[in-house]
Amino acid sequence: MVSSGVASRLFAALALATAALARPSLSTKLTHEKREVVHGQWTKVSRAAADAPLTLRIGLKQRNLARAEELMHAISNPRSESYGQHLSPEQVVDLFAPGEDAIAETEQWLISEGVASDHISRTTGRNWIKVTTTVGKAESLLDTAYSVYENDDGARLVACESYSVPAAIQGHIDLVAPTIQFDEREAVITTRELKKREEALAPKLKKLPNGHPQADSLKNCSEVTTPACLRALYDIPKNVKAVEGNSFGIVEFAPQSYNQDDLNGFFSVYGSGKIPNGTAPVFNGIDGGFLSTDSGSGTRGESNLDLCYAMALTYPQNVTLYQVGDSVVWQPATNNNFLDAIDGSYCTTDGGDNPDWDAMYPHDSSSPGAYTGQPMCGVYNATKVISVSYGSNEDARPASYRARECAEYMKLGLMGVTVLFSSGDTGVAGLRSQCVKPDGSYTPVAADYGRFNPMFPGTCPWITSVGGTGLPEGKPVGTREVASYNFGSGGGFSNLFPLPAYQADAIKGYYAQHDPGYNSSRYNNTQQVRGYPDVALASQDYITGLDGSFMAFSGTSASAPTFGAMIALINGERLKAGKGPVGFINPVLYAHREVFTDVVEGKNPGCGTDGFSAVTGWDPVTGLGAPNYQKLKKVFMALP
Ligand SMILES: *[C@@H]1O[C@H](CO)[C@@H](O)[C@H](O)[C@H]1NC(C)=O
Ligand SMILES: *[C@@H]1O[C@H](CO)[C@@H](O)[C@H](O)[C@H]1NC(C)=O
Ligand SMILES: *[C@@H]1O[C@H](CO)[C@@H](O)[C@H](O)[C@H]1NC(C)=O
Ligand SMILES: *[C@@H]1O[C@H](CO)[C@@H](O)[C@H](O)[C@H]1NC(C)=O
Ligand SMILES: *[C@@H]1O[C@H](CO)[C@@H](O)[C@H](O)[C@H]1NC(C)=O
Ligand SMILES: *[C@@H]1O[C@H](CO)[C@@H](O)[C@H](O)[C@H]1NC(C)=O
Numbered sequence: 001m002v003s004s005g006v007a008s009r010l011f012a013a014l015a016l017a018t019a020a021l022a023r024p025s026l027s028t029k030l031t032h033e034k035r036e037v038v039h040g041q042w043t044k045v046s047r048a049a050a051d052a053p054l055t056l057r058i059g060l061k062q063r064n065l066a067r068a069e070e071l072m073h074a075i076s077n078p079r080s081e082s083y084g085q086h087l088s089p090e091q092v093v094d095l096f097a098p099g100e101d102a103i104a105e106t107e108q109w110l111i112s113e114g115v116a117s118d119h120i121s122r123t124t125g126r127n128w129i130k131v132t133t134t135v136g137k138a139e140s141l142l143d144t145a146y147s148v149y150e151n152d153d154g155a156r157l158v159a160c161e162s163y164s165v166p167a168a169i170q171g172h173i174d175l176v177a178p179t180i181q182f183d184e185r186e187a188v189i190t191t192r193e194l195k196k197r198e199e200a201l202a203p204k205l206k207k208l209p210n211g212h213p214q215a216d217s218l219k220n221c222s223e224v225t226t227p228a229c230l231r232a233l234y235d236i237p238k239n240v241k242a243v244e245g246n247s248f249g250i251v252e253f254a255p256q257s258y259n260q261d262d263l264n265g266f267f268s269v270y271g272s273g274k275i276p277n278g279t280a281p282v283f284n285g286i287d288g289g290f291l292s293t294d295s296g297s298g299t300r301g302e303s304n305l306d307l308c309y310a311m312a313l314t315y316p317q318n319v320t321l322y323q324v325g326d327s328v329v330w331q332p333a334t335n336n337n338f339l340d341a342i343d344g345s346y347c348t349t350d351g352g353d354n355p356d357w358d359a360m361y362p363h364d365s366s367s368p369g370a371y372t373g374q375p376m377c378g379v380y381n382a383t384k385v386i387s388v389s390y391g392s393n394e395d396a397r398p399a400s401y402r403a404r405e406c407a408e409y410m411k412l413g414l415m416g417v418t419v420l421f422s423s424g425d426t427g428v429a430g431l432r433s434q435c436v437k438p439d440g441s442y443t444p445v446a447a448d449y450g451r452f453n454p455m456f457p458g459t460c461p462w463i464t465s466v467g468g469t470g471l472p473e474g475k476p477v478g479t480r481e482v483a484s485y486n487f488g489s490g491g492g493f494s495n496l497f498p499l500p501a502y503q504a505d506a507i508k509g510y511y512a513q514h515d516p517g518y519n520s521s522r523y524n525n526t527q528q529v530r531g532y533p534d535v536a537l538a539s540q541d542y543i544t545g546l547d548g549s550f551m552a553f554s555g556t557s558a559s560a561p562t563f564g565a566m567i568a569l570i571n572g573e574r575l576k577a578g579k580g581p582v583g584f585i586n587p588v589l590y591a592h593r594e595v596f597t598d599v600v601e602g603k604n605p606g607c608g609t610d611g612f613s614a615v616t617g618w619d620p621v622t623g624l625g626a627p628n629y630q631k632l633k634k635v636f637m638a639l640p
Pocket of ligand 5: 496497498
């Protein structure tokens with residue numbers, strides 16, 4: 001897909017970046033990371049036994065991550081000469097893997113300290129070195145002391161509060177684990193189960209007392225959203241054809257999963273008479289992924305909603321379901337477990353995933369529904385569009401964990417994959433409407449104070465964050481939409497990720513024209529951070545099959561698969577025209593505001609405030625506004 005010309009130019013430029021430096025000796029060690037406070041929930045119970053086995057994972061600094069901006073510009077900016085010339089997975093590995101010298105010097109250090117070479121191994125992405133050793137040996141390697149800590153739930157871990165690495169190789173090392181990673185924020189999350197889960201954004205549901213709307217009527221679109229309403233709102237074509245090789249993926253995490261009878265019931269009314277009974281997504285199970293037999297909105301709502309719309313809007317195009325995770329609830333699957341399964345180089349089952357946060361397989365066979373196989377690694381190709389309606393608070397995991405995951409979305413973009421996430425359903429507040437106190441802990445649920453609590457991956461600059469809109473009450477299709485009002489559309493500004501270049505003009509314009517009226521105690525108002533969402537679409541009262549009947553769901557969970565369907569259809573058109581997929585779309589979107597109907601009314605309240613306001617131009621409630629399919633298609637068809 002990539003022309004060798006572009007690849008070699010990129011690589012030549014990158015080679016220049018490596019320079020030889022005089023190095024200090026291995027015997028001088030410098031503190032590499034230190035934890036200032038160990039928060040309340042963790043109590044030190046004892047020193048760790050010196051002879052206890054320990055697997056150390058040394059994360060080496062990837063090269064070129066700092067050049068994300070430049071690389072994404074080269075491939076995704078419509079004005080770049082190399083627009084659309086995506087990289088192969090092999091090229092991506094070569095671009096980011098640490099240099100051979102960094103790997104070799106780190107291994108030489110371990111060997112010089114007496115670690116046997118057969119206890120040292122490398123991961124596929126070449127950025128982690130795994131060392132099977134003991135606590136005592138790790139203590140001498142890292143000049144530290146390990147202790148056993150226990151939390152309120154009785155969970156135990158081995159950790160230390162600071163560690164050192166040789167000055168000579170410190171520049172190669174990102175982090176060593178397990179060391180100081182146990183997370184402070186855990187104190188605010190009450191159960192171990194909630195600690196790790198990617199949460200379904202849990203769309204709100206409404207019963208429909210008077211039956212359900214007719215499939216082709218546009219009379220009720222402000223009250224109930226149907227596929228026909230969405231086609232009318234965004235100019236989405238009705239008669240589409242499948243294009244060989246085109247693909248659209250939806251990700252669901254256990255215990256959420258869809259029910260075929262519910263899809264059948266939905267398609268029988270809203271499938272335009274075209275979707276045969278029994279039409280199912282292509283099932284890609286990951287790490288024990290299964291279809292649950294539960295009933296009710298709690299475990300079916302999210303999946304049924306996502307699939308009803310992804311499939312209805314793109315049929316007869318295939319939709320692929322990545323169903324992630326087994327039923328071991330105390331160690332649920334995360335985005336990292338999903339990413340491992342679609343990218344063999346990210347797949348760091350032998351090194352990079354974080355045992356404090358990600359599910360570690362095989363699971364113990366004594367747990368009911370346990371997946372006892374090996375963690376899935378690079379077993380599926382990524383679909384060219386991936387929509388995910390799950391998220392968590394940006395600060396719920398360490399910054400390094402967030403940065404690693406966000407960098408993976410950037411790599412998927414370089415490979416031509418469009419990744420979309422719902423922006424959240426609690427306005428400027430976090431999950432369960434919680435905000436952040438000055439000490440970093442959370443306010444009580446829906447308290448009326450605290451710092452805004454942005455949602456991840458919405459705040460990652462390398463995904464497309466999808467917010468929510470609605471037709472004003474009682475108004476027909478054709479009326480300008482407003483920000484969602486059944487719930488607060490997730491939006492705001494990151495506390496971790498700097499402002500990406502593609503968004504700079506939009507943010508500058510926003511602050512030049514509007515004063516959000518909050519100081520830095522509420523959010524990072526430096527104007528130098530990533531703002532989200534990027535776009536917004538209908539999000540209210542989507543009619544959905546559930547338990548043999550219909551319910552109406554509201555949430556940005558609905559908006560993301562709708563926008564994903566539009567991008568998948570555009571990829572199909574490009575494929576037919578002999579072009580590649582659109583990949584990371586934000587630079588194109590921000591350069592073509594004319595494809596959007598700006599949303600200028602509404603707010604996203606939270607933390608006792610009105611949140612931000614939808615205004616003329618980009619805003620942290622509805623982004624650039626609501627897209628028009630035909631206009632968007634025209635823009636992408638004109639690009640190489
Ligand atoms: C409008 O929606 C209600 C349910 O909310 C339904 O009873 C009614 O039939 C719908 N009208 C049309 C024209 O679809
Ligand atoms: C859809 O998926 C099925 C099952 O994987 C496959 O046999 C078929 O070729 C796919 N169709 C298209 C148009 O890609
Ligand atoms: C639809 O297919 C399901 C199996 O998925 C079957 O149980 C059901 O009877 C079918 N319904 C109709 C109307 O054919
Ligand atoms: C993934 O894509 C490659 C290249 O198109 C193909 O050879 C391979 O069979 C695909 N693998 C799967 C699991 O679909
Ligand atoms: C706000 O973001 C800027 C830019 O990333 C950063 O330099 C600054 O430290 C952040 N401020 C706070 C209070 O976190
Ligand atoms: C922000 O405003 C509040 C209320 O006026 C005030 O209490 C707080 O100290 C201010 N924070 C900063 C950083 O100025």
